[in-house]
Amino acid sequence: PTHAAAAACCCVLPWMTGSRALAPSAAAAAAQQGSMLPGAPMPQFALPVDAECKACRLQLCSFARPHMRAFHISWAAFFIAFVTTFAPAALLPVLRDSLELTATDIGNGGIASVCGAIGSRLVIGTFTDVFGPRYAAATVLLLTAPFAFGMVLVRNAAGYIAMRCMVGLGLSVFVVNQTWTTCMFNVKLVGRANALSAGWGNTGGGAALLLTP
Numbered sequence: 001p002t003h004a005a006a007a008a009c010c011c012v013l014p015w016m017t018g019s020r021a022l023a024p025s026a027a028a029a030a031a032q033q034g035s036m037l038p039g040a041p042m043p044q045f046a047l048p049v050d051a052e053c054k055a056c057r058l059q060l061c062s063f064a065r066p067h068m069r070a071f072h073i074s075w076a077a078f079f080i081a082f083v084t085t086f087a088p089a090a091l092l093p094v095l096r097d098s099l100e101l102t103a104t105d106i107g108n109g110g111i112a113s114v115c116g117a118i119g120s121r122l123v124i125g126t127f128t129d130v131f132g133p134r135y136a137a138a139t140v141l142l143l144t145a146p147f148a149f150g151m152v153l154v155r156n157a158a159g160y161i162a163m164r165c166m167v168g169l170g171l172s173v174f175v176v177n178q179t180w181t182t183c184m185f186n187v188k189l190v191g192r193a194n195a196l197s198a199g200w201g202n203t204g205g206g207a208a209l210l211l212t213p
Helices: 003-015 024-033 066-089 092-098 103-131 133-153 157-184 190-213
Strands: none
Touching: 066 092, 066 103, 066 133, 066 157, 066 190, 103 133, 103 157, 133 157, 157 190
16 A cells, blocks of 8 residues: 555554544545654555555455454344344244233334334444444444343333334444445455345344244
């Protein structure tokens, strides 16, 4: 990469990986000045990169920092979100009888889950822009985990619907997933990276059916 592009890399990569560093706007300013930040080392990567420090190769068996590690963490976070969101649906044969759910209650639970996902995606997009994808993914998973475990404490239909809504917030990790991989890979392969990352995450829905008793 050129000297100016390297300056941008030193600013942007910490944002993408969640380190405390300058935002992308600072990277653009550094690139325009054509100079590295004081004391900033030239970045070195395990994968070949372009002038924007985005990987030009997708090595699925690699966990090299930062590109492939970010790829695997992003799809794993999305996978976890899908498992927790669809686990209650997989357990409906049990929950229906124990909570005496009607067809309307079950339908409202599904609607609540989708509504939670839609609303949270609007918020998490801005959160990701400000704090970076790593902090965004961690925040969503940590906030929704108590509600996933709290499903065992539900005793009626209202609680079931409320928990489905709160657990559905986890599907906003999709926004983080796509942002993270887009930041990490060159335009010539970012489509494949996004497709694989999102696709592997979506398999969490099937895993929920396989893993739940």
